[in-house]
Amino acid sequence: MDPMSNPTVRAIVTDIEGTTTDINFVHKVLFPYAYAKLPDFLRENAEAPAVSEQIDAVRDVIQDADATLEAVIATLLHWIDTDQKVTPLKALQGMVWADGYQRGDFTGHLYADVAPALRQWQASGVALYVYSSGSVQAQKLLFGYSDEGDLTPLFSGYFDTHIGHKREAVAYQRIVEALDLPAESILFLSDVVEELDAAKQAGMQTLQLVREGTQAGTAHACVDSFADIAL
Numbered sequence: 001m002d003p004m005s006n007p008t009v010r011a012i013v014t015d016i017e018g019t020t021t022d023i024n025f026v027h028k029v030l031f032p033y034a035y036a037k038l039p040d041f042l043r044e045n046a047e048a049p050a051v052s053e054q055i056d057a058v059r060d061v062i063q064d065a066d067a068t069l070e071a072v073i074a075t076l077l078h079w080i081d082t083d084q085k086v087t088p089l090k091a092l093q094g095m096v097w098a099d100g101y102q103r104g105d106f107t108g109h110l111y112a113d114v115a116p117a118l119r120q121w122q123a124s125g126v127a128l129y130v131y132s133s134g135s136v137q138a139q140k141l142l143f144g145y146s147d148e149g150d151l152t153p154l155f156s157g158y159f160d161t162h163i164g165h166k167r168e169a170v171a172y173q174r175i176v177e178a179l180d181l182p183a184e185s186i187l188f189l190s191d192v193v194e195e196l197d198a199a200k201q202a203g204m205q206t207l208q209l210v211r212e213g214t215q216a217g218t219a220h221a222c223v224d225s226f227a228d229i230a231l
């Protein structure tokens with residue numbers, strides 16, 4: 001079966017970083033913004049329920065229920081520095097980025113081929129979903145304040161690390177269950193071979209996006225643009 005031209009695709013699940021969006025936007029705009037703003041955001045909002053829940057979740061991860069707020073902040077900054085996909089970090093990053101998008105400090109980067117393809121696929125009846133390590137809030141912000149305007153009406157749903165980690169097949173099995181479609185009718189798009197391997201193990205079709213700077217693997221069909229994916 002050739003997923004580049006496959007009429008059996010009923011849903012597409014797409015990764016963000018390196019697939020719809022330049023890795024540099026995530027690493028050189030979003031992560032530094034969170035690194036700069038997170039400490040004061042936490043000091044000012046530590047008592048807000050949504051924030052204190054995430055601070056406690058960090059304490060759980062580091063197994064130190066008594067960690068001070070400053071120790072939690074230091075942990076979060078280390079996680080940003082080392083690009084760790086830890087769920088409470090991702091939730092807090094989403095909260096901080098909301099301010100940046102709303103103030104117009106940046107817009108969500110999308111490769112030029114992405115929005116036209118998403119519109120065409122959605123218009124032809126293919127349901128569109130996002131699966132990213134970024135929180136659902138962060139995903140909605142990126143597509144809601146994208147270079148191409150608000151694209152959130154195109155999507156039927158969003159998945160983040162609450163469903164599981166992106167290199168584990170069980171996460172994709174849960175997505176298949178949530179979509180209530182045969183696994184083989186769902187196409188997963190990503191730049192990362194380990195994610196594609198996990199999706200394939202769950203029975204999904206896979207396609208690797210080989211954007212500038214991405215290393216092509218051998219186990220998955222590859223394209224370098226969404227324009228080359230014909231459904």
Ligand SMILES: CSCCC(=O)C(=O)COP(=O)(O)O
Nearest residue numbers: 016017132133134138139142
């Ligand atoms: C949702 S935009 C921010 C992306 C992010 O925080 C991240 O860690 C990228 O993860 P992905 O799974 O899209 O590679």
Ligand SMILES: [Mg+2]
Nearest residue numbers: 015017018191
């Ligand atoms: Mg990616």
